[in-house]
Amino acid sequence: MLRRALVSPPVLISLIVVLLAATLPLYVSGYVLGLLTIAYYFGVFSMAWDLLFGFANEVNFGPSFLIGLGAYTAGILDNLYQPPIALCIAAGVLASMIGGLVLALPALRVRGPYFGLTTLVAVLMLQNFVVVAASLTGGEIGLTIPDVISIDDKVNYWIALGFMAVSGAILYGLTRSPVGLILQASGQDPVQAGALGFNVTKHKLAAFLVSAFFSGLAGALMAFYLGTASVGTFIDVTVGVQVIIGAVLGGRRTILGAVLGAVFLVALGETLRPLGDLATFIVSAVALIVVLFFPAGLLGMVKGAREAT
C-alpha cells in the first residue's frame, strides 16, 4: 500500500512542482524569493496542523503556541549563549514537543469546543508570558537573534523549499501508512477504533508530537531566517488563524493541499497589499466562500472532479 502510494499521481505531480520551484531562484527577484520562503514555512505549519485537524480530528486553535515555543526557545538560546545554530534549533523542537504533550493532555480528557478553547488559552498565556518576561524575550518590541543560517536569499529559499518538501513527504507518507489509517479511524470514531483493539490515546498522542515536531522545527528555522522573533509574527492568534485558513483552503485531510493553501494565501495577501485593511477582508472572504461552497478545499475540488469523470 505504501509503495503504491509513493508512485501515485499526487506524489509525482508534487515532485515535478518541487523540482520546478527549485529552479525559481534563476529567474525571479529576491523579493519574490523572500515571500516564497515565508510561504513555504507557513506551508509546513499548515501541514502539521492538518495532521491534527484532518486525521486526529482535533481542532487545535493554537498552532501558533507550538510555532512560538519553537521559535522563541531557539531564539532566546541563541541570544543568550550563541551555541551552534543546530543546537538552538534542536532545543526549539524539544520545547515545542513538550508543548505538544501539554496540549495533548486535555485533548484526551475533553472534547470538541472545550479542547479548542484550551488550545486558544495556551496561545494567550504564551503571549502574555512573552510580553511580561520582556527582559528575556524582548517583549512587544521583539527578540533579536544574532545568528542567521545564511544571508543569501537563494540559499534560504532552497533550505525552506527542501525542508517543506521533506516534511511534506514524511507527513504524507505517514498519513498514507497503516498508522495514518488507524489515526484517522481514532479521530472519526474513537469508540469503534478502540473496540478494534487500537490504542486511540497512543495514536493521538503521537499525532500531537509529530505535529509539534514539524511546527517547532519550522518555527525555529523561520526565526533564524528572519533574524528576529516577535509576538506578531509567531504567536499572535492571527498567525494561528492564517495557518488554519491555509489548511482549510487547501483541503482538509490532504496534507499536500495545505501547502497549496498557504502559498496561495501569502500570494493573495501580497497582491492585495496596496488595498491595506481591505486585503485581509478579501482573503477571509475568499476563505469563507471556499468553506461554505467547496468544503473539500482546493485540492479536494481537483480530486472530486477527477473521481467524477
Place this chain on the structure above:
Amino acid sequence: MLFWQILIDGFAISSLYALGATGFTLIFGVTGVLNLSHGAIMVAAAVAAWAASGNFGAGAYVGAVFGVVVALLLALATYYLIVRRLQLSRAVREEEKEIFILTATLLWGIMIQEAIAYLFTNNAKTVLPIVDGVVTILGVRTPANEIFTAFVCWATIGALWLFVNRTLAGKAVLAASMNPRGVTLLGIELSTVYVGVWAIYGALAGVAGVLLGMFLGVSSYSAGPLTASAFSIVVLGGLGSVSGSLIAAYVVGYLETLTAYLISPAYRAIPALLLLVAVMYVRPRGLLGRR
C-alpha cells in the same frame, strides 16, 4: 477606599462580561453553535453607535439604538448566510459540521473586524455616553455611566429571564434547548425558534457592545479578545448554563480588577487564564455545566 473602589469597578466590569457571555451561551445552549464572530459583532455595535452619535450627530440615544440594530442584523446575517447554510449542507459530513461552523464564524468575524478597520480606522473609539457626570459612592468617585452600565446589564438579563421563564415563546426556546425533536412534535417550527434566538442574541450582543463602547471604548482589535473572554467565561461557567456564566463573569471580572489594582494592569488577564486552565483539567464541564 481601595477596597470599595475594586468592589464598584469590578461590579460594573463583571456585569458587562455577564451580559456579553449570556448571549453567547444562549446561542450555544439552544442551537449548539459556538459563534466565534461574537466579539466582532459587539465591536460593530459599538462602532455603529459611535459613528451615528458622533459623526452624524444623531445623539446618544439614537446612536445606541442604531448600534443594537446593527448587531441584530449582523447576528441574523451570521445565521442565514453561514450557520444555516452549513447546517443544511450535504457536502459536509454531520460530525464535521461543528468544526466547519467554528472555522466559518471565525472567518466571518475577521471580515467584520477588517471592514470596520477599513471604514473607520482601527483607532480606539469611545461612544458618547447616555449618562454623564460623577457620583460619589462610599467615598469613591464613580462615573455615573458605570452605574448606568451595571443597571442596564442587569435589566437586560432580567428581561431575558422573564422572557424565557414567563412567556410561551420563551418556553418554546427553553424546550428547544432541551429536546429539539420534542419541540417539533408539539407543532412548533424549530427554524422559527432558531431565528428568534439569533435575533435575541444579536440584541444582547448589541447592548453589551454599545455599553462597552461607552464604558471602556473599543477598537477593531478588541474583537478577538472579546470573543476569547466570552468563550472562557462561558466554559468556566459550563457551556449552555446561563446562571453558570453569570457566576463565572463575576469571578473573572473581579479577578481581573483585583490583579489590575493590586499587582499591575499588565498582568490583568493572567490569573483568569490560569483559573480557566485549572478548571479545564479538574472539572472540564465547568462550574455549573450539565453533562
